[in-house]
Amino acid sequence: MSEEVLTEVRDGILIVTINRPEAKNAMNQAAAEGIAAAMDRLDAEDDLRVAILTGAGGTFCSGMDLKGFLRGERPSIDGRGFGGITEKGPVKPLIAAVEGYALAGGFELMISCDLVVANSGAKFGIPEAKRGLAAAAGGLVKLPQMIAPKIAMELALTGDFIDAQRAYDLGLVNRVTDGPALDAALELAGKVTANGPVAVRVSKQVIVESPGWSYEERWQKQGALMPQVFMSEDAREGSLAFAEKRAPNWKGK
Template sequence: MSEEVLTEVDNGVLIVTINRPEAKNAMTKAAAEGIAAAMDRLDAEDDLRVGILTGAGGTFCSGMDLKGFLRGESPSIEGRGFGGIVQAPPKKPLIAAVEGYALAGGLELMIACDLVVAHKDAKFGIPEAKRGLVAAAGGVMMLPDQIPERVAMELALTGDFIGSERAYELGFINRVTDGSALDGAKELAAKIAENGPLAVRVSKQIMKESRGWAMDERYDKQAQLIGPVFVSEDAREGAAAFAEKRKPNWKGK
């Protein structure tokens, strides 16, 4: 994996760090490839329950590396999009731990995550219009799904930033921290990792996919996905652990 992306495992949590602090973690092709590889690992290894995406040096990601853009480099992966993730997020939960700035493509990376923990001084925005560009890695399409449309429109057309307090009020982020956003993300990841991995994965899948289902098909489509969960070893183990007043021993099957 590229040195532009670092990984470590902490109690079943895969921590993925964009490691270009000298460039405010601006996204390059190599970094996108590193993130894509890390997401493959997250989904492939049974012992990994949750992922965290963060940035080194006090910044999450400032967007596309413009120097690379001028050289003709695209920080995208075919079929996976910007940063190796925006078009193909992992099946397992992914938390963004945001310090400093999540701007342009950096905000779009954050949008691709399922949950967000941010430092109180973090800033968010899609300033592409200020550079004659469009937030094409999901910003102008996905932002109106996550915050009110008129607020999203203002951010896209003005390129202005919002802070953590406003983002939290809008329901755009889950938690605001005084200390390390990564520590806050680890706390949230630990709560998720305590739960049944099959149930967590399928819950995420249904919440993501069901918005595109026709109303008269929703329960039938859900039944197809939850059926295997309810007859799994983990479902029996969860019930037994509750009855015996102990922590469950999940097997992921």
Template sequence: MNDEVLTRDDDGVLVITINRPDAKNAMTKAAAEGIAAALDRLDSDDHLRVGIITGAGGTFCSGMDLKGFLRGETPTVEGRGFGGLTLSSPKKPLIAAVDGYALAGGLELMIACDLVVANADAKFGIPEAKRGLAAGAGGLIRLPEQVPSRIAMELALTGDFIDARRAYEIGLVNRVVDGPAIDGALTMASAISANGPIAVRVSKQIIVEARSWPADERWARQAQLLPQVFESADAREGAAAFAEKRSPRWTGLWIGVEKGPR
């Protein structure tokens, strides 16, 4: 891990912090590689249930480091995309905790996450057109899937910013908080971590992948994935815990034909 990206384990929640506050956390190649490595850790470590990505110094990410761009640097990771994330998200849930600005590539990094918690003073936008560029890391493809297409068109063509209240109104963010976004994100992560890990992982997988499934195959494809949930030890443990009025003790084990972790 390099000093441009910091990580900490907060009781099973991996907090990933872009650590370039003097540059408004503009994305570099090194930072992108650091994020990719952190996300690999998130998926490979069974202790970790949820990831949070945030920025140091009161800003989420101001986009690509333009000085690096002029030097010929591209802040991407092969197979992972801009910021080590936009082309390939982790299997486990990832929350963006946004303070300050999420602009250009920073917004594209944010919308590659599964959930977004924003401070009330946060600002959002894809102003690439103002610099003769285009939002090619998801702003032109993923954003219209998350907000009404005419709003996505307006943001892309004008390059104007919107505030947190407007972002919440159009469904771009899940929650707006008055304090640091990381506090709200940790609260959300705690609620997710309390649930069965297999159920969470498969639920995310179906929601993400079903968008590209042919309409007449959706139920069949879902049926292929659900046995991982319903034939797991956690499914029985969840029912038993409910009946016994206690907190469940999750194991993340599958008890189907091929026993073992899934």
């Protein structure tokens, strides 16, 4: 794992920290490789149930490292995109814990996560046009599917920032906290880890993939995935635990 990315495990939660505070956690190649490696670990290890992506030093990510860009460095991973997740994320849930700025590529990292928790002082935006660039890591193609297209257009063309409350009102943020974003993200992650791992994984898969399904095929495609859930050991365990008034003992199979 690169020194630009730190990892820690707490109760089945993998905390992934972009560790370039001197550069406002601007994304370089080493950090992108570190995040991609952490996502591989998340999906490979059965005892890991969810990950949190955050940044060191009070900033989430200020975007692409422009100095690295001028040196010809590419902060992307083939097949995965900017920061190792914008084109293809992990199978298991990923939560963004945002402090400070989530700008440009940092904003695109954030919207590539499944859930977002932000400190009330956080700022968001895709100001690439101010530098003669474009938000090509998801800002231009994902954002109009998440919020009103005219608002997405305004953010892209003006490069203006929005605050945490505005991001929450637009539906880009799940929770705003006055305290540390990581603490609130850990609380949210705990709610995810309390549930059946197979059910969580397949539920995420359907929500992520179904926008590309036609009306005619949506029930067929969803139905093809459901046996993994309803025929799993966890499905039986969840029902037994409910009947016996106890916490489930999930096996993830």
